Amino acid sequence: MAKAKMLTGCRAAAEGAKAAEVEVICSYPIRPYTAIMMELAKMVANGELNAEFVHGEGEHAQLSVVLGACAAGARAYTGSSGVGVTYAMELYSPMAGGRYPVQMTIADRTLDPPGDFGSEHTDAMCTRDNGWLLGWACSPQEVYDNTLIAYRVGEDHRVMLPQMVCQDGYFISHIPDKVTLGEMSQVKEFLPPYRPIGPLSLTHPVSHGPQIRPDQGAPMDAMRAQTFLAVPKVIEEATADFNRIFGRNYDPFVEQYKLADAEIAFFIMGAHSNTCRTAVDRLRKQGVKAGMARLRWVRPWPTHQLATALGHVKAIGVVETSTSYGGAMRGGNLIHELRASLYDLDERPLVTSFMGGLGGETIWPADFDNMAKVLTQAVKEKKVRNYVQWLGM
Amino acid sequence: MQAFDYKYQQLEPVKSFKRVPGPEMYVPGHRTCAGCGPALNYRLVAKAAGKDTIFIGPTGCMYVANASYLCTPYAVSWIHAQITNGGAVASGIEAAFKIAMRKGRHAGPFPNIIVMAGDGGTVDIGLQAMSAMMYRNHKVLFICYDNESYANTGVQTSPMTPYGAATTFTPPGKEIPEGKTLFPKNAPQLVIGGHPAVKYVATTTIAHPLDLMNKVRKALSQPGPTFLHMLCPCPKGWLFDEKMTREMARLAVETGMWSMYEWENGTYKYTNVPKKYKPVGEYMKHQGRFAHLKPEHIAKMQAFVDEKIKQVQRPIPVAAAVPGKQ
Ligand SMILES: Cc1ncc(C[n+]2csc(CCOP(=O)(O)OP(=O)(O)O)c2C)c(N)n1
Ligand code: SF4
């Protein structure tokens, strides 16, 4: 097996795309994801990767170019960060509705204002209701791995959906960590070539995307909803294959860290889970039965897996790194869906949330200690005092 | 700039109506208005381009009124694009065929890739995507079927709507008697002036079908991006008798409202230049969108056209010399 190298998340994403032999790439500069495109540009220039590298004139164009490329049968790749993700908003629904399994890699960045390079998940979270597969990595290794897993799932004929592969800006995108790249034989075994369904062709004329009658809308939407019901099985298969072929150990949906006997738990995704794991270890040493559940996929949302993994916990603190101003829980996004996932349990855990890491701020071990205090208190009082608290304020 | 070194189609000019290709690539069964200029245009373009073609259709009448209820009139491959991104979607398709040919998945010929965009999808919300496609030197023919308004949304003013036209966003009233007060953009000059990769641009109308088809075929035989600006009268938006669609396009040329030309690698060639231009009123009087205008407004339009047709005698110099074919 290949030796581990020290790579940033950006480099790892580019290596993943190269391993997937992407064929049409469309770029536009915005930090911090830019470094992914800079790496790919070099690979194409050096002849290491046989691909068309198209300089998009904006993110809207990036998505449009890869949509066209995918419709014409190419494996296509693009990416963005922050306001770049939202500038392309028009294209997310046609991409998913047209069942074009392109991949968009995202290094999260805070949305304006204020101008800020730090990671916040709101950029990609804004797109979550448009029918894409959406998930977060917590290390450069996982970025590489998710790039391959997402293509395999998205291009599966039971799925045929675009994928957003996210990593936190800076924390993952720009800090090198150990990454073991796959051998070409492993990649070939895991990821078959893209087999488009009804691509634009000269020999078999097709029409992509005609209008419908209103009564044709509901059945089409229902078909997509049905597809999403089928996705979890495909993710499970792909993850199992990936683990076997590459010698990894991923839970398909939720990383469960010291959860089995936990009384309090952090629910988290992305980079800050690394600090969280250390914090859990420390709390354990102090006699606090803490654990962590780290979400790998937001779409499809693993409702039942979460209920199973977290049902026995007494109090859960959702660490939110995205905003949902005016939402039901007055803070972030994840708590809404987590609470909904637990609602049907006979005995429900208490659930509160913490706004942290906004603007790219670090969440420190001490912050987790404070969150643990709030959760322990909730257990004692058998209720949560607040839906949300803002860390450090 | 990388040369385009894929085998692409060479379409010979059609010498006479008798030799027009038979197969219809835009077939009956669509839902455009009676007398729809853009629909007639589509038929002629598709016929001229032939079967090895892929159309990109940004949102507009030629999407909505054609591709309704999950059925479409295109006998060749066609894809809907957003009104915003015809040029970009076409770029991606072109890139995909390049890689498919490099990897031996597609033996050829390189498809005729045609964006069929309305005026809004060309010079307004679609301008950025078109411009970038041309800058990047994709082998794509971008067609602006110009019906001089945002027709599909109920006839609103676009940058191609003429001065003085009543649209639903420029209704004439006490304060603004002429309706539209602005003068339109110059679409072909936008392309010619700023896109060195483009070597062929032409204008035509649906009243000149042979000329139209040959310009399509010539544009498709170029190795890079090309642009055609086609006048397609719209009875619903312009409020004229639907029997007069061709007549409207012909009068536009005869009055100087529209000029027919080809621009090839820096050189202009004007055709169908009338010996004596008719007054613009001869064109405007048939159209309800101009019915509210007073003589002084028509005089203003005449002055605009008089200025415009001066360029016909004195071809517009190109700002920067365009390098010849390698
Ligand atoms: C982003 C976006 N904004 C607005 C619209 C609404 N819209 C649909 S068709 C259309 C008119 C298009 O005008 P044009 O390109 O001139 O084509 P025409 O309808 O005149 O044929 C508009 C504005 C849209 N589909 N997408
Ligand atoms: S509104 Fe005009 S362009 Fe649209 S279908 Fe009717 S005639 Fe054709």
Ligand SMILES: [Mg+2]
């Ligand atoms: Mg129009």
